[in-house]
Amino acid sequence: MHKVQFHLDRLLFERNWKIPDLMKRSGVNKNTLYAIKKNEISRVDLKVLQSICDALQCALSDLMSYEPKGEHETKGLLFILSGPSGAGKNTLINSLRDRYDLGLTFIPSFATRPMRPGERNGNPYYFVSTEEFMAMAERGEFLEYESIHGNYYGTHLLTYEQALDAGHIVIKDIDVNGALNMKKAFGDRVVLIYVRPTSLNDLEGRLYGRGDAEADIRIRMERLKYEESLSDQFDYLIFNDDIPTATAELAQIIRTCTRKRA
Ligand SMILES: Nc1ncnc2c1ncn2[C@@H]1O[C@H](COP(=O)(O)OP(=O)(O)OP(=O)(O)O)[C@@H](O)[C@H]1O
Ligand SMILES: Nc1nc2c(ncn2[C@@H]2O[C@H](COP(=O)(O)O)[C@@H](O)[C@H]2O)c(=O)[nH]1
DSSP, X not given: OOSEEEOHHHHHHHHTOOHHHHHHHHOOOHHHHHHHHTTOOSOOOHHHHHHHHHHHTOOHHHHEEEOOTTTTOOOOEEEEEEOSTTSSHHHHHHHHHHHOXXXXXXXXXXXXXXXXTTOXXXXXXXXXXXXXXXXXXXXXOEEEEEEETTEEEEEEHHHHHHHHHTTOEEEEEOOHHHHHHHHHHHGGGEEEEEEEOSOHHHHHHHHHHHTOOHHHHHHXXXXXXXXXXXXXXXXXXXXXXXXXXXXXXXHHHHHHHHHHHO
């Protein structure tokens, strides 16, 4: 995680302010404020910091903190599976949990999509309304979140930090944007794995087989090109043709990375 941390999110929450309120009071532009709020800024003008502290009536040490090297480092590892919808990310995660004892932790995300048959709250998601989701996002409770296929999905910041600090080996499927953002946040604690089906026909067939609605299938197939365009930024590629073979490959990647880390 970052060594320099901004706490703007908490300061805004305590005052029941939103970014536009602070923008009016401080005169600092919206993009800079959002970048500070999300801890995604690497340089900042001293005048900007002064204006924000004046507007919030707080000390600089309330707004930001610095952790010396080492103290912020997490011990765990996070394996992220990305790839087109229907490639089989969840199938591989479940198959891995059934066939191998690798001591993996699965952290459900929060999602606004309707539950599918066989799903329940907490598996594979905590299902919330869009209003609940946006309120959590405003409070800065997500490490990252994305709108995918018309629904929101978000990873819970505190749960990930605690799991990685405790040294857990976490596995989760996350869309391509979220995966690359997680890599930015956790650096070499994250291993990115791209899962690909053997053919496009296979993919469509799998979505039909899963019982997805025609309109959903079209939306999911349309995102495919975009997802593929980012695949070369991933550390590993798995072709999910035969489930046991792909699961064994995944298990081997996890063993190798975990051993290296140790
Ligand atoms: N190797 C495979 N051969 C045949 N069918 C498969 C294979 N892998 C997965 N499937 C089937 O394809 C469908 C989609 O798989 P799954 O739900 O795991 O995909 P996903 O990548 O997790 O999708 P999403 O991104 O939408 O969550 C499921 O019905 C699953 O049983
Ligand atoms: N950016 C994030 N993407 C996520 C997260 N949890 C799941 N996902 C991805 O969403 C799509 C759709 O999933 P589905 O279950 O509705 O088919 C898929 O690509 C998941 O990998 C998350 O927390 N953040």
